[in-house]
Amino acid sequence: MSQLTPEQEQQIPSYAKKWRDIAYSTEPIDREKVTEIISRAYFLLDKKAPPIIFCGSPFDYLQKISVFANNSQPLDFSRIADRLNLHFGKIFQELGDFHKQATDLAKESSELNPKMQMSVDEVLQESFPEVFNLDELESNVEQWQKERKEASQQFQQELKESFPEFELPEEFGEGLNTALxxxxxxxxEILRQITHEQRSYISELLGNRSTFKPRILYNLIDKAIRPYSENLAPRLVYNAISNISCADNYNWFDFSISVLGCDCDLEWWQSSVDIMQNxxxxxxFENICYVCDRPSKILFDENGLAHALGEPAIEYRDGFKIFVCHGTLFTEKYISVPISQWQPQWYIEEKESRLREALIEVLPSDQLQVEWLLAEENTNLRQLLTNKIGHERxxxxxxINDDLNILSQSLQDNSASSFWVAYAILKNQLEPKIQKVIEKWKISRGTFRELLQMLLIDSLERILAWQNQNVPDYEDDFQQGLTYEEIEEKVKDLPFKLPREFYHLYQWRNGSSRESGIFLYLYHCPIExxxxxxxYINYPESIGMRIEDNCSPYLFPLFDFDGEYFAIQGIANEVETSFVCHIGADGGGEKLIFNSLTTMMMAIAESYESGVYIYxxxxxxxxxxxxxxxxxxRLKYNIGTAKRIYGEGG
Incomplete structure (x- = not known):
């Protein structure tokens, strides 16, 4: 099975809808039907169906089991963590010692001639028959597995005796979420019958990597109820089966079994689906089972994140409510008063960008401050503030004195980036190199767009001039620039637009080899x-994560060094400039470090010329x-961006 047939692909939407409806259902559960389903599931485990206690919500469940809490204070996980670290640390130390001995032995014996190697092999087989004697290997493995199981059981018993507060109440019996x-x-079973690539392709078609992310909703509910579970045994809290948390796997399971014909235990599969669906x-638990009702209301924003202003985004029939802004829980101060009483000073105090976004949406425009715009690092919020405060204000x-008449032009660009570039130019227009370019621009009576292009190209040429003057035997291996039409042909199929300064950069040069850095060691990537x-950067999961983090969904990498990138934000419309973010090679999050390619090059050029960078x-x-x-x-030319690129500065 190398790919799906057209007929198979046509069935994808129905499975996507089926499991989206299951995950986000707000219908009340049918208690009689649920009782039958739970009884059948326990029967498959050869267990008697226990009494079922129905709960109005997960919060109601925690309230019901709170009588079994053995602690008046939150559990101290550090004690059991120390014990686990000690136990497993000893095992890993022994494995590490054995690995070192084996590595040293292999290194020494690898240089032996074949005859000597045979002698070494014979000695090893005689000395370690339990490893090298194939006739005894199977029994040795069985013995090892038996000893491992006994050691594990003994360790579990030790934990139970040492940490009784982490154990289930005896009357509950064992937790059965994993078994059921x-x-x-x-x-x-399915992954033995289809490839990983096929699984990924099916998941992508189902929207699991972009539009369908029920686990975010599950995590929100978990975070909302977590304060009420801190003194409960973890196995009481997390012995759960949730239709929300599993739906983005069950949809491709269902498709693989029903459409592709993958084999599995159909009785168990149907039982599991029935639980999810109903x-x-x-x-x-072995002796009792709690079943919670579904929410009565779930509200989402345009990106599929739970969201509502002035009302709960998630609500249960028993009255439990969860207040959420674009996937972020509101804190108590937002919930305790009507939104009409939210205070402007909260914006300055608020660390969560989503809650600052809520304040922008709720507060009257005359209460929003221009100073917030100058201090805001989140590019989405910059745009929201600009739109709501208004250009005139x-x-x-x-x-600042806009004697160049460029601020008003920048605000017409429909890009939050261009305003910051114009602001930086006005703040630094007396810098000799900047002033020289501005004087040429004044003579030509150019537009703001032409000034940006002149400053960008001038800064790039200054960087090259420094390299030629200060790096011995420097080779300029930048490739010849492309025409606008050539660039447009290469990027026409991207799902986003790139700013005009991107075109100016590649009209100047089409990148370089890894030997010609722009920002220290980061080289300018050829457009291909x-x-x-x-x-790699804009795969669906990554786009979804950026949306969740309230960041621009698309980033286009322009400068690279071994997986570390400077990337420009992709935008919806044609604009002059766009923000530049740093993507760490260690997989860290993206952060805004330059307000545009133009101000990036202005800062880098000055850094070379002022001795900040040296050969x-x-x-x-x-x-x-x-x-x-x-x-x-960098901050002089890129106001409001991250305070540091790296831990040491930059």
């Missing part, structure tokens, strides 16, 4: 290479001389 949940078993949360309140990196002959490379000053120069 067919999830892990059916997944392993219950809310299920907390199954921004121009009136901004404390940038398009390849784009596929180091012993390494034949350019490096920092002063990271602190480097950061100061």
């Amino acid at each position: 949940d067919y999830h892990n078993k059916v997944q392993s 219950c809310g949360y299920v907390y199954p 921004i121009l009136n309140d901004i404390k 290479q940038a398009l390849e990196y784009n596929e 180091e002959p012993e390494y034949n490379s350019v490096s920092w001389e002063d990271m602190e000053k480097s950061g100061q120069i």
Whole structure:
């Protein structure tokens, strides 16, 4: 099975809808039907169906089991963590010692001649028959497994005796969520019959990697009820089966079994589907089972994140309510008063960008401050503030002389980035190199767009000039620039637009080899290479995560060094400039570090010329001389961006 047939692909939408409806259902559960389903599931485990206690919500479940709490204070997980670290640390130390001995032995014996190697092999087989004697290997493995099981049982018993507060009440019996949940078993069975690539393709078509993310909703509910479970045994809290948390796996399980014909235990599969389809949360124990009703209301924003202003985004029939803003829980101060009483000073105090977004939406425009715009690092919120405050008020309140008449032009660009570029130009127009370009621009009576292009190209040429003057035997291996039409042909199929300064950059040069850095060691990617990196950076899960984090969904990489990128934001419309973010090679999150390509190059050019970057002959490379000053120069041209690129500065 290398790919899906057209007929199979046509069935994808029905399975996507089926499991979306299951995950987000707000219908009340049918208690009689649920009782029958739970009884049948226990029967498959050869267990008697226990009494079922129905709960109005997961919060109601926690209230009902709170009588079994053994602690008046939140559980101290550090004690059991220390014990686990000690136990497993000893095992890993023994494995590490054995691995080192084996590695050393292999290294020494690998250089032996074949005859000597045979002698060594004979000695090893005689000395370690339990490992090298194939006739005894099977029995040795069985013995090892038996000893491992006994050791595990002994350790579990020790934990029970040492940490009784973490154990289930005796009257509950064992937790059965793992036994009743067919999830892990059916997944392993299906993955033996289809490839990982096929699974990924099916999941993508179902929307699991972009539009359908029920686990976010599950995590929200979990976070909302967590304060009420801190003194309860974890196995009481997490012995759960949830239709919400599993739906983005069950949809491709269902498709693989029903459409592709993958084999599995159909009786178990149907039992598992029945639980998902007819219950809310299920907390199954050996001697009792709790089943929660579904929410009566779930409200979403345009990105599929739970969201509502002035009302709960998630509500249960028993009255439990969860207040959420674009996937982020509101804190108590927002819930305790009507939204008409929200205070402007909360914006300055608020760390969560989603809650600052809520304040922008709720507060009257005359209560929003231009100072917030100048201090805001989140690019989405910059745009929201700009739109709501309005261009006229921004121009009136901004404390700067717009003698070049570029601020008003920048605000017409429909890009939050362009305003910041114009602001930086006005703040730094007396810098000699900047002033020289501005004078040429004045003579030509150019537009704001032409000034941006002149400053960008001038800064790039200054960087190249420094390299030629300060790096011995420097080779300019930048490729010849492309025409506008050539660039447009290469990027026409992207699902986003790139700013005009991107075109100016690639009309100047089409990237370089890894030997010609722009920002120290990061080299300018040829456009073909940038398009390849784009596929890696903008895969569906990554786009979804950026949306959840209230960031721009698309980033296009322009500069690279071994997986570390400077990437420009992709936008919906044609604009002059766009923000530039840093993507760490360690997989860290993206952060705004330059307000545009133009201000990026202006800052880098000045950093080279002021001695912040220096050539180091012993390494034949350019490096920092002063990271602190480097950061100061970057922020001078890129106001409101991250305070540091790296931990040390920059």
